[in-house]
Amino acid sequence: MNKKRFFTFFLFICLLSALYARKPKAADTGYPKSIVALSPSAAEILFTIGAGDQVSAVSEFTDFPPEAKAKPVVGGFDGKTLSLETIMSFKPDLVYLTERMHNFLIATLESNGIAYYVSKGDSIASVEREILEVGKITGHDKEAKKVVDGMEKKLSKVAEAKKGTGAVKVYWEVWNAPYMSVGPSSFIHDVIKAAGGENIFADLTDAYPMVSEESIIARKPALILIPMSTGMEASAVGLRNGWSDIPAVKNGKVFVVDDNVYTRPGPRIADVVVELSALLTK
Amino acid sequence: MKRDIFWKIISPILLVISVILALMLGAEKVSLAAVFGQGDKFENIILWQLRLPRVLLVLITGLLLGGSGAVFQLFFRNPLAEPGIMGISSGATLGAVIASIVPGFMALTGKGGVGAYISPVNLCAFAGALIAGLFVTSLAFSRGGKSSSVMLLLCGTALGTLYSSLSSMLLLTCNKELHSIYTWILGSFNGRGWNELLFILLPSAVSIILMFIVSRPLDLLTGGEKSAAALGVEVDKLRILVLLCGALAVSAGVCAGGTIGFVGLIAPHIVRKFLGPRARTLVPFSMLFGATLLLLSDTFARIIIAPGELPAGIITSILGVPFFLALCLGGRK
Numbered sequence: 001m002n003k004k005r006f007f008t009f010f011l012f013i014c015l016l017s018a019l020y021a022r023k024p025k026a027a028d029t030g031y032p033k034s035i036v037a038l039s040p041s042a043a044e045i046l047f048t049i050g051a052g053d054q055v056s057a058v059s060e061f062t063d064f065p066p067e068a069k070a071k072p073v074v075g076g077f078d079g080k081t082l083s084l085e086t087i088m089s090f091k092p093d094l095v096y097l098t099e100r101m102h103n104f105l106i107a108t109l110e111s112n113g114i115a116y117y118v119s120k121g122d123s124i125a126s127v128e129r130e131i132l133e134v135g136k137i138t139g140h141d142k143e144a145k146k147v148v149d150g151m152e153k154k155l156s157k158v159a160e161a162k163k164g165t166g167a168v169k170v171y172w173e174v175w176n177a178p179y180m181s182v183g184p185s186s187f188i189h190d191v192i193k194a195a196g197g198e199n200i201f202a203d204l205t206d207a208y209p210m211v212s213e214e215s216i217i218a219r220k221p222a223l224i225l226i227p228m229s230t231g232m233e234a235s236a237v238g239l240r241n242g243w244s245d246i247p248a249v250k251n252g253k254v255f256v257v258d259d260n261v262y263t264r265p266g267p268r269i270a271d272v273v274v275e276l277s278a279l280l281t282k
Numbered sequence: 283m284k285r286d287i288f289w290k291i292i293s294p295i296l297l298v299i300s301v302i303l304a305l306m307l308g309a310e311k312v313s314l315a316a317v318f319g320q321g322d323k324f325e326n327i328i329l330w331q332l333r334l335p336r337v338l339l340v341l342i343t344g345l346l347l348g349g350s351g352a353v354f355q356l357f358f359r360n361p362l363a364e365p366g367i368m369g370i371s372s373g374a375t376l377g378a379v380i381a382s383i384v385p386g387f388m389a390l391t392g393k394g395g396v397g398a399y400i401s402p403v404n405l406c407a408f409a410g411a412l413i414a415g416l417f418v419t420s421l422a423f424s425r426g427g428k429s430s431s432v433m434l435l436l437c438g439t440a441l442g443t444l445y446s447s448l449s450s451m452l453l454l455t456c457n458k459e460l461h462s463i464y465t466w467i468l469g470s471f472n473g474r475g476w477n478e479l480l481f482i483l484l485p486s487a488v489s490i491i492l493m494f495i496v497s498r499p500l501d502l503l504t505g506g507e508k509s510a511a512a513l514g515v516e517v518d519k520l521r522i523l524v525l526l527c528g529a530l531a532v533s534a535g536v537c538a539g540g541t542i543g544f545v546g547l548i549a550p551h552i553v554r555k556f557l558g559p560r561a562r563t564l565v566p567f568s569m570l571f572g573a574t575l576l577l578l579s580d581t582f583a584r585i586i587i588a589p590g591e592l593p594a595g596i597i598t599s600i601l602g603v604p605f606f607l608a609l610c611l612g613g614r615k
Contacts, residue, residue: 081454175462177401178472178540178591204590208461212309213473214328215589231385239399241475242331245323 032094121265162196171221227259348572351546365528369442377410415529469595
């Protein structure tokens with residue numbers, strides 16, 4: 001009998017804590033004081049809206065701003081090399097996750113009554129929404145609003161400038177062995193669009209599809225972007241068999257760009273759009 | 283006997299048909315005029331600069347994988363043997379992973395660097411396969427005695443596991459973008475062309491010549507290494523030739539299409555069903571069949587979700603396994 005009662009009590013506690021954890025805010029005294037940010041973009045958002053003091057740990061590859069880089073690291077941002085123990089050792093009252101990559105942590109966080117926020121980061125609009133939401137959760141709504149307003153100003157300036165001009169065909173090369181590019185569900189697709197470009201593989205469903213070399217050439221991109229992290233050189237693109245007649249290669253419009261900034265769904269993305277639109281019109 | 287002749291005639295015909303199909307079909311339409319160099323500029327580029335070299339590469343890789351699979355199964359008298367089991371493919375993957383992580387390798391893509399012509403990833407995969415293959419071959423020197431072939435299989439498998447673990451460790455600790463290298467591991471001929479073809483020509487030729495050289499003594503080996511030795515076969519020498527042939531075949535294949543292992547396993551079994559176990563027929567016809575299977579797989583991989591592409595390695599098993607199972611189960615009746 002006693003056992004049964006204990007068990008019921010235990011179930012009740014579990015239920016309570018699960019309900020409790022579902023709320024995005026954990027603190028009863030106010031705003032979270034120990035945030036663990038599990039992606040570089042999460043850390044960047046927190047620091048930009050002035051919540052840097054509330055951050056107790058960040059993930060690997062966090063490099064901006066410099067203050068964020070100085071924080072202790074809980075492990076790889078990929079999820080496979082994350083240590084749950086290390087996360088817990090910071091006694092977090094908010095864990096800032098990334099959709100899909102960190103979903104496996106949710107069950108544990110819920111059962112321990114730790115609040116969490118899941119970042120989507122699949123478009124510029126969702127980044128702006130995220131900044132506002134995180135601002136509210138951390139008690140920095142005003143700063144968050146200011147950051148988003150600043151981004152909007154830059155974005156609408158670009159949108160204004162490109163009015164009336166046709167979209168420039170852009171090929172973003174994720175990798176060359178095999179050739180991989182980006183589809184419409186990727187973040188960078190949205191960035192290219194905002195800057196006045198047209199992703200030549202907008203018709204594919206996968207976010208990072210392997211693409212046919214024949215199609216790259218047949219679609220005649222006017223601009224080719226190579227992510228810096230691949231280590232590839234822009235000059236090598238023209239040396240590939242059959243590539244020399246692509247308009248982008250002919251007109252010297254092959255650029256290596258810092259994908260650390262270009263593909264990061266954070267506040268600096270508006271600056272990226274401005275920079276990219278300049279590359280497109282140059 | 284009559285059936286034998288039928289299959290001996292039909293296999294090369296099938297291969298020719300699949301070559302033609304592979305040249306005709308692709309993500310982009312190419313008019314017949316382009317075949318005579320009369321198409322528009324981009325049609326000509328697609329057919330002559332991209333599709334033709336790729337088809338030739340697939341053809342050669344299929345020949346190498348099918349042939350080396352047959353040679354390995356015959357030599358080790360083990361139906362599961364193929365060069366991949368000796369850790370050579372895993373060695374290739376380790377090479378590719380190292381190239382994608384160490385910044386110095388990708389910097390070779392600059393003007394004047396060798397990487398501008400062949401992707402450093404493919405180059406390092408070639409080197410990795412060759413080193414792994416030569417290392418296993420050197421093990422064959424160090425251990426004599428009757429159990430050495432079994433020991434080789436065990437050591438090869440163990441080494442393969444070691445290479446795979448090292449690859450996974452490097453990927454998990456050093457790389458943010460796992461997606462691209464995983465796509466490489468699945469095996470694809472995407473983005474390979476004339477440069478790769480020229481590069482693998484010599485190792486491929488040597489490997490194919492070795493296949494024909496060893497197929498004669500391999501026939502004498504069916505009764506075991508001891509009885510073969512009694513018939514005048516130098517088993518130790520043969521073992522080294524077999525390993526060398528496999529190492530070269532897989533290295534060339536890996537440079538062309540990544541790690542595609544399944545063809546080498548399955549092609550000899552299918553040929554054995556139709557043409558019997560004699561090495562002198564099994565080896566060349568496994569080559570033909572391997573090439574046919576790989577060409578059809580690569581063509582499917584290119585057109586199913588065009589302009590996207592699938593890794594050919596996946597298609598090979600989707601096409602090959604049902605056929606293979608039907609053959610195995612049908613034979614039991």
